[in-house]
Amino acid sequence: MDKVLMKGNEAIAEAAIRAGCRHFFGYPITPQTEISAYMARRMPKIGGTFLQAESEVAAINMVYGAAGAGVRAMTSSSSPGISLKSEGISYIAGADLPCVIVNIVRAGPGLGGIQPAQSDYFQAVKGGGHGDYRMIVVAPSSIQEIVDSTFLAFDLADKYRMPVMLMGDGMLGQMMEPVAFPDTTGVKLPEKEWATTGTKKMRKPNIINSLYIQPDELEALIKNRWKKYIEIEQNEVRFEAEGTEDAEIILVAYGATARIVKAAIKKARENGIKAGLIRPITLWPFPSDVISAAAKKVKAILCVEMSMGQMVEDVRLSAAGACPVHFYGRTGGVVPIPADVYDEIRRYV
Amino acid sequence: MAIVFQKPKALSDVPLHYCPGCTHGIVHRLVAEVIDELGIEGSTIGVAPVGCAVFAYNYFNCDMQEAAHGRAPAVATGIKRANPENIVFTYQGDGDLAAIGTAETVHAAARGENITIIFINNAIYGMTGGQMAPTTLVGQVTQTSPYGRKVEAQGYPIRMSEMLSTLEGPSYIKRCSVDSIKNINDTKRAIKKAFQNQIDKKGFSLVEVLSTCPTNWGLSPVEALDWLRENMIPHYPLGTYKDIDAEQKA
Ligand SMILES: Cc1ncc(C[n+]2csc(CCOP(=O)(O)OP(=O)(O)O)c2C)c(N)n1
Ligand code: SF4
Numbered sequence: 001m002d003k004v005l006m007k008g009n010e011a012i013a014e015a016a017i018r019a020g021c022r023h024f025f026g027y028p029i030t031p032q033t034e035i036s037a038y039m040a041r042r043m044p045k046i047g048g049t050f051l052q053a054e055s056e057v058a059a060i061n062m063v064y065g066a067a068g069a070g071v072r073a074m075t076s077s078s079s080p081g082i083s084l085k086s087e088g089i090s091y092i093a094g095a096d097l098p099c100v101i102v103n104i105v106r107a108g109p110g111l112g113g114i115q116p117a118q119s120d121y122f123q124a125v126k127g128g129g130h131g132d133y134r135m136i137v138v139a140p141s142s143i144q145e146i147v148d149s150t151f152l153a154f155d156l157a158d159k160y161r162m163p164v165m166l167m168g169d170g171m172l173g174q175m176m177e178p179v180a181f182p183d184t185t186g187v188k189l190p191e192k193e194w195a196t197t198g199t200k201k202m203r204k205p206n207i208i209n210s211l212y213i214q215p216d217e218l219e220a221l222i223k224n225r226w227k228k229y230i231e232i233e234q235n236e237v238r239f240e241a242e243g244t245e246d247a248e249i250i251l252v253a254y255g256a257t258a259r260i261v262k263a264a265i266k267k268a269r270e271n272g273i274k275a276g277l278i279r280p281i282t283l284w285p286f287p288s289d290v291i292s293a294a295a296k297k298v299k300a301i302l303c304v305e306m307s308m309g310q311m312v313e314d315v316r317l318s319a320a321g322a323c324p325v326h327f328y329g330r331t332g333g334v335v336p337i338p339a340d341v342y343d344e345i346r347r348y349v
Numbered sequence: 350m351a352i353v354f355q356k357p358k359a360l361s362d363v364p365l366h367y368c369p370g371c372t373h374g375i376v377h378r379l380v381a382e383v384i385d386e387l388g389i390e391g392s393t394i395g396v397a398p399v400g401c402a403v404f405a406y407n408y409f410n411c412d413m414q415e416a417a418h419g420r421a422p423a424v425a426t427g428i429k430r431a432n433p434e435n436i437v438f439t440y441q442g443d444g445d446l447a448a449i450g451t452a453e454t455v456h457a458a459a460r461g462e463n464i465t466i467i468f469i470n471n472a473i474y475g476m477t478g479g480q481m482a483p484t485t486l487v488g489q490v491t492q493t494s495p496y497g498r499k500v501e502a503q504g505y506p507i508r509m510s511e512m513l514s515t516l517e518g519p520s521y522i523k524r525c526s527v528d529s530i531k532n533i534n535d536t537k538r539a540i541k542k543a544f545q546n547q548i549d550k551k552g553f554s555l556v557e558v559l560s561t562c563p564t565n566w567g568l569s570p571v572e573a574l575d576w577l578r579e580n581m582i583p584h585y586p587l588g589t590y591k592d593i594d595a596e597q598k599a
Binding site for chain 1: 358390391392393394396403406407409410411412413414415416417421423424425426427428429430432435452453455456497
């Protein structure tokens with residue numbers, strides 16, 4: 001397979017198109033604008049739709065309509081825009097619609113800054129919108145993984161009929177690396193007999209809806225949806241583990257931060273410290289089991305994030321007190337450097 | 350025996366939940382009759398709003414989507430772009446279309462999105478129990494304008510049809526009323542043209558229907574019709590605000 005050099009943001013767009021996405025609705029925001037720009041260039045040439053909506057609110061609701069009409073639909077944004085999309089994401093989850101939402105995270109709160117951050121973990125994983133719902137969140141850490149995760153995101157969305165978020169940050173979005181695209185010749189997209197494509201007077205009307213006035217009916221529906229979520233927790237956890245077998249300290253980090261942590265681990269190993277890495281690729285479902293098992297064998301866990309500590313809460317829940325869980329984070333768009341992470345490692349072993 | 354009156358096929362066989370004397374029911378029927386007459390039931394997708402018409406997804410006998418409050422034009426845009434050959438309409442109240450969803454309405458119109466919007470203007474928020482709407486008249490008493498709408502504090506009602514007709518995108522914008530047989534027939538003709546325009550790929554069309562909310566106006570159904578005629582029509586003049594067919598002829 002031929003490799004091409006691509007920016008993270010453009011790789012997402014190209015992978016989405018190759019995954020069969022022909023409907024993209026966006027609103028400009030740094031640091032993800034290359035995704036929209038790429039879609040704007042490509043979609044008209046392949047019979048697809050690129051639409052710059054009047055707001056993120058409109059964009060996500062266009063995704064709702066298009067996904068409900070049976071096509072692979074996507075939107076992308078960055079943190080403040082995702083806040084606006086949260087209402088729509090909740091409706092999408094409540095109506096069991098498949099779609100992909102990209103968040104190239106920037107620093108917050110408020111207008112924050114445009115530099116890389118991971119401070120939207122809570123929003124993505126714990127539900128930025130209202131109600132009892134879950135969203136699969138995939139957080140790649142290289143451009144090749146961005147490509148693979150984009151395909152995965154569309155497939156999981158269709159398989160489970162739910163929204164999937166692809167979460168990156170400005171660093172990944174702007175970084176260039178060689179990538180290969182999987183061969184998609186002959187791949188057929190799944191049939192969606194529930195979609196509002198028109199009855200053709202051949203079937204009963206299909207209804208896309210999230211309103212259920214009777215409490216017992218709504219409870220039954222949500223409980224049923226929860227079975228799907230449990231199945232996902234059992235089958236769709238993805239992570240990378242490196243040097244965990246002999247580790248005395250395990251670092252947990254995701255996305256671009258994991259790359260920095262890897263450099264720190266390398267230095268630690270060179271200096272005789274047995275450090276290992278668990279890198280969640282899916283943030284939900286979270287790789288709790290592997291962290292829980294590791295916690296029983298190590299002196300300490302160190303969680304590193306570009307935030308004041310969000311994923312660390314899930315790491316602590318997973319470790320369940322079996323070992324101390326420490327945290328090191330930079331925020332506001334400040335990227336941690338390997339030397340500082342290395343100093344942190346030395347504090348705990 | 351000849352059948353002289355029957356339920357349109359595009360209306361489902363379920364009782365409507367609207368209050369007695371509410372004109373939502375009339376407009377539902379008109380939309381369904383038009384869908385029947387144009388023979389488009391199998392390719393029509395409706396979008397229900399948040400408001401009293403929220404259950405419209407149970408009433409129309411075609412594929413339906415329920416949108417978040419105000420977002421129906423965006424949802425309709427997504428549906429239409431996914432399958433441009435399908436006929437897509439939204440059915441929205443004034444709070445939905447002219448307050449929380451103003452941006453979605455204006456931009457769908459500006460894009461000339463090839464959809465049809467049925468806009469129910471009853472000068473009040475019906476579903477939530479009678480609060481002030483963007484279309485509430487000056488002086489009108491509602492739950493949240495208990496001393497009457499005052500311009501110093503609450504500003505002026507919005508005339509959506511006039512506002513939207515300044516845009517180049519729309520192909521057809523008309524304000525009608527369902528207070529009399531004549532006006533009901535007129536409304537049906539307008540709705541039919543609005544759907545026909547979409548079939549003919551002429552772009553965005555909107556029919557504003559002055560409607561009653563006897564329950565929250567605190568009037569009997571007949572008094573409500575009188576109130577509509579005496580108060581709403583003078584402020585919201587009936588008529589065609591945009592018609593590209595007429596412009597081309599002229
Ligand atoms: C985001 C959001 N805000 C508020 C509401 C509550 N709400 C439901 S219906 C409605 C007003 C509907 O009024 P209108 O659009 O005029 O329709 P009508 O009920 O009069 O037909 C409001 C405010 C909601 N469901 N969602
Ligand atoms: S509250 Fe008003 S608008 Fe709603 S159904 Fe009753 S009369 Fe009609």
